[in-house]
Amino acid sequence: MDLHLSDEHRMIRDMARDFAQKEIAPIAARYDESGEFPYETIMKMGAQGFMGIEVPEEYGGVGMDTLAYVLALEEISKVDASHGVIMSVCNSLYCYGILHYGTEEQKQKYLRPVASGEVIGAYALTEPQSGSDAANIRVTALLSPDGSHYVINGTKSWITSGPVAKYILLFAQTDPEAKPRYRGVSALIIDTDEPGFSRGKTEPKLGIRASATCEIHFEDYKCPVERRLGKEGEGFKIAMAVLDAGRIGIAAQALGIAEAAYEAAREYAREREAFGKKIGQFQMIQQKLADMKTRIEASRLLIYKAALAKEAAKETGKRYTLESCMAKTFASETAMWVTTQAIQIHGGMGYSKELPIERYFRDAKVTEIYEGTSEIQRMVIARLETGLR
Numbered sequence: 204m205d206l207h208l209s210d211e212h213r214m215i216r217d218m219a220r221d222f223a224q225k226e227i228a229p230i231a232a233r234y235d236e237s238g239e240f241p242y243e244t245i246m247k248m249g250a251q252g253f254m255g256i257e258v259p260e261e262y263g264g265v266g267m268d269t270l271a272y273v274l275a276l277e278e279i280s281k282v283d284a285s286h287g288v289i290m291s292v293c294n295s296l297y298c299y300g301i302l303h304y305g306t307e308e309q310k311q312k313y314l315r316p317v318a319s320g321e322v323i324g325a326y327a328l329t330e331p332q333s334g335s336d337a338a339n340i341r342v343t344a345l346l347s348p349d350g351s352h353y354v355i356n357g358t359k360s361w362i363t364s365g366p367v368a369k370y371i372l373l374f375a376q377t378d379p380e381a382k383p384r385y386r387g388v389s390a391l392i393i394d395t396d397e398p399g400f401s402r403g404k405t406e407p408k409l410g411i412r413a414s415a416t417c418e419i420h421f422e423d424y425k426c427p428v429e430r431r432l433g434k435e436g437e438g439f440k441i442a443m444a445v446l447d448a449g450r451i452g453i454a455a456q457a458l459g460i461a462e463a464a465y466e467a468a469r470e471y472a473r474e475r476e477a478f479g480k481k482i483g484q485f486q487m488i489q490q491k492l493a494d495m496k497t498r499i500e501a502s503r504l505l506i507y508k509a510a511l512a513k514e515a516a517k518e519t520g521k522r523y524t525l526e527s528c529m530a531k532t533f534a535s536e537t538a539m540w541v542t543t544q545a546i547q548i549h550g551g552m553g554y555s556k557e558l559p560i561e562r563y564f565r566d567a568k569v570t571e572i573y574e575g576t577s578e579i580q581r582m583v584i585a586r587l588e589t590g591l592r
């Protein structure tokens with residue numbers, strides 16, 4: 204694996220780092236506290252191209268590769284994981300889906316505005332009864348008698364950026380009788396300004412509090428057939444393939460959180476004294492720091508490997524599900540473990556809202572849950588490795 208970063212890669216990483224330090228760092232704690240959506244900084248990120256990093260310029264993006272995306276997302280998440288997840292969903296769930304499965308017309312109309320950062324995109328797969336068992340979809344999209352549109356009814360839950368999204372990539376049953384059920388699922392592009400669409404309450408969350416999450420409801424919402432992505436019945440496979448891309452993003456988000464917590468802990472260990480010594484001179488703290496650093500670097504390697512596998516897939520068409528699931532599992536569990544150790548190293552100060560350590564800890568947890576829990580990632584990895592189900 205070639206880990207040499209090109210000038211272009213270093214440039215996007217430094218740009219994201221500067222932006223995060225200047226624009227996000229001063230507001231992150233305040234928005235975490237209030238749970239308000241950071242609209243202004245998200246719009247600024249969009250204007251700088253951070254919402255469509257891998258989207259070609261002809262569709263409003265900046266036309267870079269997956270490694271560039273991962274590097275930028277890591278830097279943003281290192282300062283604030285809420286900005287990180289909003290960026291991740293726009294790039295790798297919404298834009299990736301439309302870019303890879305959309306027609307030319309769909310790309311011009313529904314990819315360009317999100318990739319160029321004018322509006323926000325979201326992805327709607329989960330329902331109240333179907334989280335891990337994603338194929339158990341009950342939202343219906345039934346073709347009208349004249350075949351011009353689908354009539355959509357039902358509820359999706361836990362929609363990241365749902366309260367603010369203009370467009371949503373929705374997965375619904377166009378053939379509720381299909382066996383197995385996933386063969387009846389189709390992907391549709393939703394314009395949230397149209398009648399029949401409404402939003403439920405915003406979820407009060409433990410972490411990533413500045414990112415907005417809600418239920419969305421459809422009541423006889425009419426979606427023109429021209430807004431179907433791919434063929435009827437292909438939706439579940441599109442949803443899964445898009446998650447292969449998305450999980451690399453969440454892994455990069457987790458890496459950013461872990462790095463922030465580690466660096467804070469390392470600095471604290473250098474300064475804080477106990478029993479007449481710097482606490483970093485005690486072996487028990489040294490062991491923690493050494494293991495934190497090692498796990499972070501191991502996560503980075505898995506993430507970069509997954510990013511390169513995704514890049515190679517553009518030529519070969521080969522799935523990179525295994526690389527993506529391994530990167531997400533390891534990086535998210537590393538983030539949870541590293542943030543826990545960071546609190547321990549800080550002692551009482553780690554538990555206080557005076558420092559961002561407790562925010563990193565709260566933000567890390569969701570990376571083990573969304574875009575497929577660690578249990579689901581392991582199930583997919585084991586199925587791919589053994590060929591057994």
Ligand code: CAA
Pocket residue numbers: 288292326328329334335336337338361362363385439440441443444446447522524573574575576579583
């Ligand atoms: N790419 C392409 N096709 C795929 C695929 C992939 N990665 N994974 C599966 N498929 C295909 C299979 O080949 C199969 O098709 P065939 O029968 O033609 O071969 C079909 O899809 C069904 O696959 P499975 O039999 O494996 O399906 P399953 O019902 O056993 O479930 C699962 C698979 C992996 C458990 C899936 O349900 C899953 O990933 N669950 C987790 C859901 C999830 O991650 N949700 C995240 C919500 S979005 C989110 O969280 C965003 C956010 O807020 C930030």
